Amino acid sequence: MQxxxxxxxxxxxxAAAEAAPEGVELRIGRLDRVVPGDGPLWVALDWALEGESGVERCRALRADPRYARAHIVMLLRDDSVDQARQSLAAGANDVILGPLSPESLHRLLDETLPRQVRTEIGSRLQHGPLLVDTDAIQARWxxxxxxxxxxxxxxxHFLGRNANRVMTRSELISGLGKDHHPVDERTxxxxxARLRRALKRAGAQxxxxxxxxxxYVLDLD
Structure with a gap:
């Protein structure tokens, strides 16, 4: 059980059980009241929060090492392309129209978890200086x-599997399993841009x- x-x-x-896919135990807690565990961590942020915006909280979470790798879902107030763009630019992984429902959460978990922790277990992609370990969910340069x-x-990981090959924006959206979402290709x-910054911090230019x-193309020898 994951x-x-x-x-x-x-x-x-x-209840958590209403949204959990088969083989998953979903535990729901309040942000800032629960210490993140060792397993996959998801965060559902409301667009409007008391005293701050969801976008501001999202940026703060991404700057916190405990939440840097969390899967953040922004619950939009309106079906707005502008709100979606702001959320994704701040570090959100997904955007959906709030409030959170068991159907929408189940769909996101069912689509995303297999790519996070339930597929390619033990698989390691090694290509020149790049190492991507899908078991440990770690990458090194x-x-x-x-x-x-x-x-x-x-x-x-998707770019590494297709190294030295030009990937269109639509192919990248599909490769990340987001082709069922209304994602603007410019997203x-x-x-x-975020991936480039992380690579540069590790010395990859x-x-x-x-x-x-x-x-885009990932150029590797």
Whole structure:
């Protein structure tokens, strides 16, 4: 049984078991009241919070090592492209129209968890200086650990599997399992920018090349 902790900014109106996919034990707690465990960590942020915005809280979580790799879902107030873009730019992995429902949460968990922890167990992708370990959910560049949220980890893994090949934005959206969501293709630029910053911090310079107007390629020897 896979245990997943979901931390929320407002209690949902349903029991955890109603949203849990088969083989998953979902534990729901209040953000800032529960200490993250060792397993997969999810956070559901409301767009509007008391005293701050969900976008501000999202940025703060990404700066906190305890939540840097959490899967953050922003619960939008309106079906707004602008709100979605702001959320993804702040570090959210997914955006859905709030409030959180058992159906929407079940769908997100069922689509995303297999790519996080239940597939390619023990698989290691080694390509030149890049090592991606899907068992440990870790990536390294010349031995230097990359500090990556899960979304960017999955993006790097997908690019690594297709190294030296130009990937279109639509292919990257599909590769990350987000082709069923209304994701603006320009959102991919945000994902790539965050991945580039993480790679540069580890000493990798300009390994992700922009190929206008097609997409991106991970250049590896």
């Amino acid at each position: 245990i997943v902790d979901l931390l929320v900014t407002s209690p949902p109106s349903f 010349n031995g230097e650990l990359l500090q990556l949220p899960l979304n960017e980890f999955r993006l790097l 991919v630029d945000v994902w790539v 300009d390994v992700i090349r922009t190929v206008r107007p097609l997409g």
